[in-house]
Amino acid sequence: MKALLLSLCLLPMVLLAQKEDSAFIRKIASEILKNGTAYNNLRHLTKNIGGRLAGSPQMTKAENWGADAMRTAGADNVIMQACMVPHWVRGGTDKASVVTINSKKTNRPLDVLALGNTVGTGSKGVTTQVLAISSFEELEKRKDEVKGKIIFYNAAFNPTNINPSTSYGEMGVYRTRGASRAAKYGAVGTIVRSMTEGENNHPHTGSQTYNDSFPKIPALAVGLRDADYLWKICRENQNVQLTINTYGSFLPDTLGHNVIGELKGAGPEVKYITVGGHLDSWDVNEGAHDDGTGVVQTIEVLRALKAVGYQPKHTLRFVLFANEENGLRGGNKYAEEAKVKNENHVFALETDGGGFTPRGFGFTIDAAKLQSIQPWVQLLKPYGVYQLASGGGGADIGPLNKGLGTALAGLQPDPQRYFDLHHARNDVFEQVNKRELLLGAVNMAALIYLVDKYGL
Amino acid sequence: MKALLLSLCLLPMVLLAQKEDSAFIRKIASEILKNGTAYNNLRHLTKNIGGRLAGSPQMTKAENWGADAMRTAGADNVIMQACMVPHWVRGGTDKASVVTINSKKTNRPLDVLALGNTVGTGSKGVTTQVLAISSFEELEKRKDEVKGKIIFYNAAFNPTNINPSTSYGEMGVYRTRGASRAAKYGAVGTIVRSMTEGENNHPHTGSQTYNDSFPKIPALAVGLRDADYLWKICRENQNVQLTINTYGSFLPDTLGHNVIGELKGAGPEVKYITVGGHLDSWDVNEGAHDDGTGVVQTIEVLRALKAVGYQPKHTLRFVLFANEENGLRGGNKYAEEAKVKNENHVFALETDGGGFTPRGFGFTIDAAKLQSIQPWVQLLKPYGVYQLASGGGGADIGPLNKGLGTALAGLQPDPQRYFDLHHARNDVFEQVNKRELLLGAVNMAALIYLVDKYGL
Numbered sequence: 001m002k003a004l005l006l007s008l009c010l011l012p013m014v015l016l017a018q019k020e021d022s023a024f025i026r027k028i029a030s031e032i033l034k035n036g037t038a039y040n041n042l043r044h045l046t047k048n049i050g051g052r053l054a055g056s057p058q059m060t061k062a063e064n065w066g067a068d069a070m071r072t073a074g075a076d077n078v079i080m081q082a083c084m085v086p087h088w089v090r091g092g093t094d095k096a097s098v099v100t101i102n103s104k105k106t107n108r109p110l111d112v113l114a115l116g117n118t119v120g121t122g123s124k125g126v127t128t129q130v131l132a133i134s135s136f137e138e139l140e141k142r143k144d145e146v147k148g149k150i151i152f153y154n155a156a157f158n159p160t161n162i163n164p165s166t167s168y169g170e171m172g173v174y175r176t177r178g179a180s181r182a183a184k185y186g187a188v189g190t191i192v193r194s195m196t197e198g199e200n201n202h203p204h205t206g207s208q209t210y211n212d213s214f215p216k217i218p219a220l221a222v223g224l225r226d227a228d229y230l231w232k233i234c235r236e237n238q239n240v241q242l243t244i245n246t247y248g249s250f251l252p253d254t255l256g257h258n259v260i261g262e263l264k265g266a267g268p269e270v271k272y273i274t275v276g277g278h279l280d281s282w283d284v285n286e287g288a289h290d291d292g293t294g295v296v297q298t299i300e301v302l303r304a305l306k307a308v309g310y311q312p313k314h315t316l317r318f319v320l321f322a323n324e325e326n327g328l329r330g331g332n333k334y335a336e337e338a339k340v341k342n343e344n345h346v347f348a349l350e351t352d353g354g355g356f357t358p359r360g361f362g363f364t365i366d367a368a369k370l371q372s373i374q375p376w377v378q379l380l381k382p383y384g385v386y387q388l389a390s391g392g393g394g395a396d397i398g399p400l401n402k403g404l405g406t407a408l409a410g411l412q413p414d415p416q417r418y419f420d421l422h423h424a425r426n427d428v429f430e431q432v433n434k435r436e437l438l439l440g441a442v443n444m445a446a447l448i449y450l451v452d453k454y455g456l
Numbered sequence: 457m458k459a460l461l462l463s464l465c466l467l468p469m470v471l472l473a474q475k476e477d478s479a480f481i482r483k484i485a486s487e488i489l490k491n492g493t494a495y496n497n498l499r500h501l502t503k504n505i506g507g508r509l510a511g512s513p514q515m516t517k518a519e520n521w522g523a524d525a526m527r528t529a530g531a532d533n534v535i536m537q538a539c540m541v542p543h544w545v546r547g548g549t550d551k552a553s554v555v556t557i558n559s560k561k562t563n564r565p566l567d568v569l570a571l572g573n574t575v576g577t578g579s580k581g582v583t584t585q586v587l588a589i590s591s592f593e594e595l596e597k598r599k600d601e602v603k604g605k606i607i608f609y610n611a612a613f614n615p616t617n618i619n620p621s622t623s624y625g626e627m628g629v630y631r632t633r634g635a636s637r638a639a640k641y642g643a644v645g646t647i648v649r650s651m652t653e654g655e656n657n658h659p660h661t662g663s664q665t666y667n668d669s670f671p672k673i674p675a676l677a678v679g680l681r682d683a684d685y686l687w688k689i690c691r692e693n694q695n696v697q698l699t700i701n702t703y704g705s706f707l708p709d710t711l712g713h714n715v716i717g718e719l720k721g722a723g724p725e726v727k728y729i730t731v732g733g734h735l736d737s738w739d740v741n742e743g744a745h746d747d748g749t750g751v752v753q754t755i756e757v758l759r760a761l762k763a764v765g766y767q768p769k770h771t772l773r774f775v776l777f778a779n780e781e782n783g784l785r786g787g788n789k790y791a792e793e794a795k796v797k798n799e800n801h802v803f804a805l806e807t808d809g810g811g812f813t814p815r816g817f818g819f820t821i822d823a824a825k826l827q828s829i830q831p832w833v834q835l836l837k838p839y840g841v842y843q844l845a846s847g848g849g850g851a852d853i854g855p856l857n858k859g860l861g862t863a864l865a866g867l868q869p870d871p872q873r874y875f876d877l878h879h880a881r882n883d884v885f886e887q888v889n890k891r892e893l894l895l896g897a898v899n900m901a902a903l904i905y906l907v908d909k910y911g912l
Contacts, residue, residue: 030616039655160486162838164891199495199890357813357870382618386842414813414870416891434655435620435872 021379021453024308025446029383031304032442038300039434041069042293042355046286046429053116053283054323055087055254062279063257066295066320070261073299074306075318078261083333085256085323088117090283091247096191096220099127100241101233110230111223112191113284114246115175116207116326118219125245126150126189126218132234136174136181147186150242152222153178154231157197157419164419165353168195172206179219180211189244190219193227198420201225205282206423207326218246256280256322258330261302265315272338273314274348274406275301275448278324278331278396285427289418292429293355293437295320297411300441301448312452314346321396324352328395335399345406347451349444350394354422355437356413358384361447362392364401364408369456376450385443387412407456409447411440477835477909480764481902485839487760488898494756495890497525498749498811502742502885509572509739510779511543511710518735519713522751522776526717529755530762531774534717539789541712541779544573546739547703552647552676555583556697557689566686567679568647569740570702571631572663572782574675581701582606582645582674588690592630592637603642606698608678609634610687613653613875620875621809624651628662635675636667645700646675649683654876657681661738662879663782674702712736712778714786717758721771728794729770730804730862731757731904734780734787734852741883745874748885749811749893751776753867756897757904768908770802777852780808784851791855801862803907805900806850810878811893812869814840817903818848820857820864825912832906841899843868863912865903867896 032038049065052058063080070078098108114120132152133139139151153174157167172195179190194204201223210216222230234240259279265271277294281287302318322330338345349361363370370390377388393401393408400406413436421427488494505521508514519536526534554564570576588608589595595607609630613623628651635646650660657679666672678686690696715735721727733750737743758774778786794801805817819826826846833844849857849864856862869892877883 029618033615033618159489159891162485162489162840162895197891357872384618416813416895417889420889433873433876435615435653439618439872 018379021450024449025379027308028304028445028449029442031307032300032438032445035307036300036438036441037303038296038437038441041296041299042288042432042437043429045292045295046288050286051283052279052281052287053088053325054085054256054280054327055251056283059256059280063259066259066279069299070259070302070318073261073303075261075302076264078259081258081260081333081337083256083258083322083329084253085329086327087251087254088326089249089251090114091120091249094220095245096222097243098230098233098240099243102237102239110226111201111203112220113203113205114248115205115219115221116282118179118208118246118248119216120247120249121189121218121245125243127241127243128188130230130234130240130242132231139181143185146182149187150189150191150244151178151182151187152230152234153190153192154227155193159197163415164197165415167197168419171195175206175221176208179208179217180214183214183217187217189217191222192219194221194224196224196419196422196424198224200426202424202426204423205284218244220244220246256330258322258334259320261318263302263305263312263316265312267313270344271314272317272343272345273448273452274317274319274345274397274400275444276319276321276396277351279320280323280325282325282423285425286429288427288429288432289354290422290427291324291352293432293440294351297351297355297437297441297444301445304441304445310449314452316448316452324395331396332399335403338400339403345400345404347407347456348397348400349409349411349447350397351411351440351444352394353411353413353415354418355432355440356417357436358411358413358440358443360385360387360389360412361409362389362412364391364393365456369407379450380443380446383442383446384439411444413440474835477906480905481835483764484760484901484905485898487763488756488894488901491763492756492894492897493759494752494893494897497752497755498744498888498893499885501748501751502744506742507739508735508737508743509544509781510541510712510736510783511707512739515712515736519715522715522735525755526715526758526774529717529759531717531758532720534715537714537716537789537793539712539714539778539785540709541785542783543707543710544782545705545707546570547576547705550676551701552678553699554686554689554696555699558693558695566682567657567659568676569659569661570704571661571675571677572738574635574664574702574704575672576703576705577645577674577701581699583697583699584644586686586690586696586698588687595637599641602638605643606645606647606700607634607638607643608686608690609646609648610683611649615653619871620653621871623653624875627651631662631677632664635664635673636670639670639673643673645673647678648675650677650680652680652875652878652880654680656882658880658882660879661740674700676700676702712786714778714790715776717774719758719761719768719772721768723769726800727770728773728799728801729904729908730773730775730801730853730856731900732775732777732804732852733807735776736779736781738781738879741881742885744883744885744888745810746878746883747780747808749888749896750807753807753811753893753897753900757901760897760901766905770908772904772908780851787852788855791859794856795859801856801860803863803912804853804856805865805867805903806853807867807896807900808850809867809869809871810874811888811896812873813892814867814869814896814899816841816843816845816868817865818845818868820847820849821912829912835906836899836902839898839902840895867900869896
């Protein structure tokens with residue numbers, strides 16, 4: 001009874017706070033939708049700088065631009081946090097073609113891209129028979145047939161998965177681990193069906209990791225229409241021969257940076273909240289949705305909070321992480337330094353699912369905490385976020401959770417279009433809608449405000 | 457207490473029913489996501505038929521295609537419901553250019569499109585001074601300056617509206633009524649800022665309606681970049697002269713059809729549920745999102761229910777309505793015949809907001825009924841629909857509600873991208889994502905199943 005009375009007494013205060021929060025979030029939203037610079041920032045990052053793989057000249061250009069953009073947005077100070085990054089280069093134009101079908105000459109090119117971190121074929125290329133399989137299970141069954149061949153993994157996304165990320169989770173391993181799995185049995189190259197269910201023929205690159213116990217062999221991704229063609233001719237004919245040409249190699253590690261903008265907290269004790277995306281992208285596109293949008297949304301949250309005169313309790317760190325795509329050195333460095341300096345990181349939010357219309361946030365926190373923040377849904381719903389779900393974060397902030405136990409969240413934009421362009425040539429500025437981009441930033445800013453005010 | 461016991465007894469039945477419903481909806485979803493023909497149907501409708509304004513040869517082609525598609529999808533029978541439709545033709549290429557600024561010759565073209573249902577300028581065009589205003593309020597204040605001029609309505613969407621449909625609701629009247637409002641004071645033509653906040657310069661057409669009390673004058677829409685330019689030069693200069701050339705006219709009304717596919721109900725009493733979109737589109741694009749996607753989703757719902765062997769209680773009517781864009785004759789005819797034949801129409805669902813990722817349904821039913829169906833949200837949420845809101849339906853099914861009191865709903869896809877292409881040249885097939893399109897159909901089929909099973 002006492003508890004009930006107490007909560008009845010508190011009710012007007014709760015309602016007042018909710019009204020205040022609602023008004024503040026509306027203010028933030030109007031600021032972003034009216035004066036947001038994220039779209040123009042993205043235009044610059046994608047069109048004037050472009051693809052910015054770790055170690056490339058564009059990486060350095062992007063870092064300098066990022067620092068300037070943070071200052072323009074109103075950061076109290078900007079830190080360039082140094083870290084060594086891998087420097088993989090594609091080295092040339094990846095090519096593949098079907099050269100013979102049952103010894104009959106043909107010359108059918110396939111649209112391919114080398115996977116990140118792969119070795120090349122040498123200038124003469126590799127010409128040999130292809131073995132088309134649909135799973136690792138089939139690889140194991142047919143391991144005696146593998147030697148000297150190129151293995152073609154034709155593992156398709158399951159279209160009945162409602163969230164295509166589920167399909168990516170299921171099939172990604174053919175890209176990341178397929179080369180060494182095949183090299184174990186003597187394969188001399190691999191081609192993987194691209195990680196997409198898009199309707200065009202663009203190949204989708206992405207990183208892969210060799211198992212050092214086996215020879216390192218070239219690994220390519222092929223576009224879906226060509227994958228379907230290759231699958232068909234391999235199933236219909238005894239002997240299909242391919243030539244592949246690819247030139248990947250590693251140069252020595254080089255100096256990269258996490259670009260960090262800060263808004264200093266007013267609290268007596270310094271506690272940190274991190275908001276971020278990754279500044280690097282693949283080399284074959286403009287890195288618009290992956291993760292240019294996360295980068296400019298991060299800067300937009302800083303700009304908008306500053307523009308409306310918000311004084312945070314926590315020190316807010318806006319971080320453009322280095323080298324998410326093929327090494328994660330930026331994310332690891334950020335967590336290492338936090339640990340070394342004994343910093344108190346209470347929360348980190350990452351956006352790396354594309355700049356599509358927002359639907360929710362996914363959290364890595366304990367269940368009771370997640371339950372306790374459910375009332376926030378009512379504050380975010382007018383702006384598109386209707387769920388605060390369990391599970392989520394981001395690759396770059398993962399090490400903070402691992403090393404320091406920091407609570408994590410990731411923005412969940414609508415996932416349907418992401419794998420149409422993820423790591424492919426068509427991940428360009430024109431694919432981004434200004435309003436969707438800005439609404440993502442609105443919800444991110446609102447969440448940061450709520451966590452800053454109420455803790456987590 | 458009795459009520460409580462009763463509801464406790466009923467609980468297992470309710471849970472069982474929910475499990476059944478959930479399984480059935482999953483079955484429908486898998487059928488659509490795996491075997492859906494909506495995307496290929498849309499490709500045909502947009503690429504092989506294209507823009508299909510009422511009265512055009514493409515209208516007839518689209519009707520015949522629609523009837524065939526309904527049969528292929530498994531309709532028990534297909535009805536071609538005749539109705540006379542208006543036959544407005546654009547008549548030529550709409551043009552506008554700035555010819556003098558303060559008597560100094562220039563020749564700056566503006567990207568324009570005549571609004572639907574407008575008269576032309578005659579072959580010589582109209583050359584006169586332009587008066588730029590931002591609202592009807594300003595028009596009234598400056599009515600003495602209007603005579604002999606072209607009125608340029610520069611009424612921009614408010615970017616802080618979270619749903620751009622709100623902006624369309626606020627500003628649409630400048631397109632639909634602006635010509636006659638200006639003609640009242642002697643204007644000889646109007647140009648309206650396009651109903652969009654997109655980043656390109658495409659003009660957006662759409663219907664307008666003359667007030668017969670005033671002279672009919674030509675009315676154009678202008679792209680946003682050119683609107684900004686025109687606004688600037690008009691504010692900075694005393695006298696800006698424009699030439700406009702446009703050729704719209706009405707031919708005699710002609711015969712069109714609502715294309716109706718039926719799945720016969722098993723109930724002893726014939727009750728109808730209608731699902732539809734509109735088959736006509738503007739002439740300047742492919743009518744992809746408006747409303748090709750609604751058309752192919754409607755056919756997809758029919759196909760999927762048939763494919764999984766569903767036997768409805770109600771007779772389900774899948775309707776491709778004629779002439780939504782510039783007359784609504786199809787929607788009116790459908791309701792009129794229903795009334796004449798004393799048909800019992802319990803529910804109608806329309807999709808005319810684009811084939812974007814689904815978020816909800818909006819209902820025109822009484823509040824208590826809407827409350828009672830809220831548990832359905834849990835069944836739809838896995839597929840993207842998280843709200844069953846008050847308010848909604850569609851232009852074509854509106855007359856059913858008005859005339860027969862039929863309960864209505866409209867699919868609410870994500871609204872952020874719609875006005876980037878609505879009534880503009882870029883409303884083409886390439887703007888449609890296959891998965892978003894199919895998920896719309898999944899939710900529509902699920903809702904139809906629930907209404908068919910439980911009533912409304």
